[in-house]
Amino acid sequence: MRVALNARILQAPRTGIGHYVAELAPALAGEPGLELTLFHGWGWSSELPAAAMPGYSRLSPWLRQVPGAYQARRWLEQRRFDQGRHATIDLYHEPSLWPMSFEGPIVMTLHDLTHVHYPATQPPARLKEIERRLGAGMEQARVILTDSQFVAEEAQDYFGLPRERFVVAPLGAAPRFHPREPAELEPCLATYGLQAHSYLLCVGTLEPRKNLSQALLAHARLPETLRQRYPLLIVGMAGWEQGQFSDTLQKALASSHVRLLGYLPDEQLAQLVAGARALVFPSRYEGFGLPVLEAMASGTPVVLARCAAMPEVADTAGNYVNPDDVDGLRHAMLRLIEDDGHWQACHEAGLQQAKLFSWGRCARITARAYRQAMGG
Template structure:
């Protein structure tokens, strides 16, 4: 079975959907009955790109500013290039809301409905394109994969998709996320002026949906001695509407106790995750919440909100707070720092919980859907 996969998102630095695609492709590649062909936005190739396209983010921003109707123009060009490699494809799988036109069975992955709940997280021209095409794409898809039961329920409710056309394929966790002794972390952390177990970590794109504001407020409620010994480290690239975070973030950075590392490579993130005392992930909305799973697999307890799909991932291993309760968040941080038995309990529960998720399982479910669609 020859599967055409849209991998054009890998031109940009990898965030959640990019990580999903990389891990899924690697797991699917072990199935001898599947032949994968990847569309990189311009050409077809059999293998994953090893890195993002150099300068892609800057070039993309420049084109948007300088070329009228840049999204529509780029889409027409990509559609033409896409069609050249799909003539003998058995099935087409797209991991986004806006699949290409394909004359055959199409499977799409809907990771979340952020465009519905948080339309201000998308540039206006992109949001307009998504709104035009999403409904049609959902109607045309033979089957829809989702990362969580929560999103499956949303897809059925919002788009009216029958239950038999939706399958939950929970995400997995890369093998690079695992507990590490301090001696293995020293070199990397020293280069960042950090000590194992002596910092708090936030991982995610800097955008209002990630609710970083409550983390910054909670951190200021901690006793000065804890802030002195446990800096707050923020890892992630700027997202849409970063100006909403600019003032509070700049004030926090000025203290010297909050540090913004920006986008980091996969291995650095994995070591930062394993070395943190805890992960802060109070997101307002997630289709899954991959950093929470990665933290648990690393032996790092997570503080998170009981919203959207996050409880499906963390279960009882999570330490839950209200999305806007900065003082309750501060209390949870302080407890995970000072109460060692409680920290150990959450660490052990997280490691056990993480074993329930794997990319091999995600790939098996995905391949089963491929076969179901082709045989129907």
């Protein structure tokens, strides 16, 4: 079976969907009877790019204001897609929201409905294009993959599609996310003046649905001595309309107890995850919550909101809070800082829970979905 996977998103610095493509593609390469080809937006290759294109932007701010900019780029990509495949593809897999036109079987991955629940996280022109194309793509796809049962069920309701069109393929944690000894972490942590298990960590794009403002407020309510000993590190790219909580962030940064590190290379992030006392992840909405799984695979306890798909990932290994309960979030942080027995229990429970997920399993389910779409 000759499969085309749209890997255009790998031109950008890797966040959720980019990591999905980067990890799924090599895992699929080990599936018998499957020949995978990657479409990179402007051409075809059998190899993953080593890194994002220098200076890449999905669409520059000034170009977003040009009428039809998204449509024009999409038209050019469609031309490249049509010219390169030469009728040698049996099935096309679209891992994001905008499937290309293809006359054969299509499998599509729907990671979440963020654009429905939080439309402000999308630039207006992009949101309009998603709304124009997504419904048609969902109708055309023979099989729709989701990362969680939660997304499968809400998509069935929202789009009015039958349950048999959906296949749940949970994600995995990359091998770089594993427990590490303090000595291994020392060179990385020393650059930030940190020691292993002496800080709290937030990971995610800076946008309102991630609810980082609550994490900042909860951390600010810890005793002064603990805030000095356990600063809060925030790792992630700037998001759309991040200014909605910029005042809270600026006040926290002024205290020196919060550090905004921005987007970090994969290995550096993996070391920071492994060295954290806890991952603080109070997001209001996630189609899966990959940082939660990556933290558990690293042996790092997780504080998270009991929202959306995240309980499917953490199950009983998570420390759950109400996303609007600042004091509850503060208490969860405090317990993981002060109660070594609880920390150890969460460490062990997370490692066991993470073993249930792997990219190999995701690839096997995905390959079965391909065969289902082909009628096999």
